[in-house]
Amino acid sequence: MYGALTNRVAATRPITLRSVNGPTVTVIQGVSGVWNGAVRCVYLTNGALISGFTVTNGGTRDAGDYSQERSGGAMWGESTSAIASNCVITASSSSGRGGGVVFLTLLDCVVTGNSAVYGGGAFMCALTNCVVTNNIAYDGGGARDSTLDHCTVNGNVARSSGGATMNSTLNRCGLTNNRSWDIGGGAYGGSLTQCVLIGNGSGTGGGGAFRVTLNNCTVAGNWSASGGGAAYSTLNNCVLAGNSAGNAGGAAQDCTVNNCTVTGNSAAVGGGVQASSLNNCIVVENTASTGPNYAGSTLNYCCTTPWPNGGLGIWWPTRC
Secondary structure, eight states: BBBEEEEEEOOOOOOOEEEEOOOOOOOOEEEEEEETTEEEEEEOTTTEEEEOOEEEEEOOOOOOOTTSSSSOOOOEEESSSEEESSSSSEEBBSSSOOOOOEOOESSSOOESSEEEEEEESSSSOOOSOOOOEEEEEOSSEEEEOOOOESSSSOOOOEEOOSSSEEEEESSSOEEEOOOOOOBBBSEEEEEEEEEESSSSSSSSSSSEEEEEESSSOOEEEEEEEEEEEEEEEEEEEEEESOOOOEEEEEEESEEEESOOOOSSSSEEEEEEEEEHEEESSSEEEOSSBBBBSSEEOOOOOOSSOOOOSSOSBBOOOOGO
């Protein structure tokens, strides 16, 4: 369709391509790898729909147009009006964006075992009721610059930022056991609403989330060197529980924490929070050698102990 990269299947008109017996027995296979002989699995024009296939072993060139010839190892769409449903998208790679898919809407799909520089599983896609698992990228192991609704994002890896997602909007998703070598083991950037972040980890900061806005989320059992639950983030009506770090088990480094419960987190310094601002929060039963519940933070109208210096309207735990 563009340049020298070929596609195994190219839907150049807005048709529906549907398998008879589903993805367990119906396969579209490209030529994997990042080289001039690679073949992408599927190209979809605007309005085209593909359903019920395993799409596997696709690849891209390592030269040429970055968006058109080096992105979307398994599937490439002209826009999110191109749709893939009930597909397994796996074992594909790109030298640019979206080892699995770019520029598509995905419905009830599994995106697994793909790799890229940006967005190992998906890049600039809209995903609903999907499973995104075991993908790898430099940034955005599972997905980058995408929208995810009711998705499971598990076991993805980023060599830099955003083990699960980067700069994405998530609604009612579960982010579990994702990793980043640097920051944002779960999510880096973007916003998460009514999501659960469990067991994610990062090497430097923000085991659960880094530079993210979290609304009505549960952040539990994540870990990092600093900010086991979150770092440089805004948390509204969230629960931070059982996270761990060297500094700030729950939240660290300029987090703004509003109407949250912070409990059962642990660190060497600032078991609950460190260097953050808290409003109308419960911060109790965290552990650390220095500052079990908080360190170097401002707490307004919060329930905690001991009584902090500064802040407004502080109550003891017995009055929470």
